Every structure is written in structure tokens, then in C-alpha cells.
Amino acid sequence: MRKRRAKKKRRIRILPTLPILIVAALGWYFTQTLQGIGAAIVLYFVLSIGFKAWRKSRKTARLRKAGMKEVDVMTGEEFEQFLGELFKRRGFKVTYTATSGDYGADLILKDREDIIAVQAKRYSSTVGVKAVQEIIGAIKMYEATEAWVVTNSYFTKQAIKLANINDVYLIDRQELIDLILNKK
Incomplete structure (x- = not known):
């Protein structure tokens, strides 16, 4: 039981970092530089923040139109x-x-x-x-x-x-x- 909980916690910690690792790998693949990795990670965060803001605005708009x-x-x-x-x-x-x-x-x-x-x-x-x-x-x-x-x-x-x-x-x-x- 204790081992299962530990594995579950470990998976939860790894899950949010997985997209960042994938983005970093893509940055390296296309540029072969550390600056490319950094730029890819920054772009990832900018796009994810923008997406979250867009979703929130859509939810607010849906609430405003509700009858x-x-x-x-x-x-x-x-x-x-x-x-x-x-x-x-x-x-x-x-x-x-x-x-x-x-x-x-x-x-x-x-x-x-x-x-x-x-x-x-x-x-x-x-x-x-x-x-x-x-x-x-x-x-x-x-x-x-x-x-x-x-x-x-x-x-x-x-x-x-x-x-x-x-x-x-x-x-x-x-x-x-x-x-x-x-x-x-």
C-alpha cells in the first residue's frame, strides 16, 4: 500500500514536467543550442498562459450569455x-x-x-x-x-x-x- 502511494506521488510530480522536457527536446532538435531550448520553454509558458486566459474569458462570456x-x-x-x-x-x-x-x-x-x-x-x-x-x-x-x-x-x-x-x-x-x- 505504501509503495503504491509513493509511485502515485512520483507520477504526479513527473507529469507537469513532462511537457517542459518535450518542449526542451524540440528546442534542441531544431536549433542544437541552449538558447533554442530556453526559447522553446519560454514560448511554451507564454502559450500556456495565453491559452488559460483565453479559456477563462470564454467561460466568463458563456456565463454572461446564460439565461x-x-x-x-x-x-x-x-x-x-x-x-x-x-x-x-x-x-x-x-x-x-x-x-x-x-x-x-x-x-x-x-x-x-x-x-x-x-x-x-x-x-x-x-x-x-x-x-x-x-x-x-x-x-x-x-x-x-x-x-x-x-x-x-x-x-x-x-x-x-x-x-x-x-x-x-x-x-x-x-x-x-x-x-x-x-x-x-
Whole structure:
């Protein structure tokens, strides 16, 4: 068992260096100089960084173009990214919290005077009281002036009642559609 783990770790360490070795070998093959090896490695890193930036921009563009049909099949993390892009378009400075241990907030929105803690819930059923309770706890943790819960679904009557008592702003499916369509 111990030997298998050691082999697996060794393979993992070798894997990222393999493309660099191949690129270095190609640089040597075509130029027969150390400068050719260096140039090939530099070109490899420039191209890989460019490719990663291009992929990220494509993902961001895909999120910006998404509608409710796409939102309904997103994962929770993709939904948070989608909301981040949506709120950036609306002029907010968006910060994403850690995936776990986020104290009930998934996004922190900032504008000139407000700090808004946002709980994102991509559900296929109604969102209950727990989501509102979680965001109430996040208000003090993030020194927020407002708390929002955003969902692609709807809220239960109990969640709406608790939100009204605690001044939590709820954005349900219809209001999210309006935000996507820039109606509000």
C-alpha cells in the first residue's frame, strides 16, 4: 500500500514536467543550442498562459450569455460565478467567499457605501428558512449593511416571513429573470 502511494506521488510530480522536457527536446532538435531550448520553454509558458486566459474569458462570456434555462442546470458553484458576473455588470465589486466555512455568504458585493452579503441558492425546489438564517449570521461576520438571498426558484412562506422580520432582501426566480434581462 505504501509503495503504491509513493509511485502515485512520483507520477504526479513527473507529469507537469513532462511537457517542459518535450518542449526542451524540440528546442534542441531544431536549433542544437541552449538558447533554442530556453526559447522553446519560454514560448511554451507564454502559450500556456495565453491559452488559460483565453479559456477563462470564454467561460466568463458563456456565463454572461446564460439565461434561466442554463441557470437551471448549473452547479451551485457555477451559479455563484454566474451571479458574480451578473452583479459585476450592475456595477458592484464582487468578492467570492471560500467554498466551505463561508459563514453563510457566497458573494460579497460592494458599491460606494454598501457592503452586501449574498447567499446563492440554485435549487429545483423552494428555498426554506435555513438560507435566510445563514445569511443573517453572515451580516456581522462580513460587516455587511445588507443581506440578500438569490435563487433560481421561489421561497417558502416561512422564509419570506423571517426575511421580512430581519430585513433580508429575497430575489426569487422572477426577479432574477428581470435582473438578467436588465429590467431593474
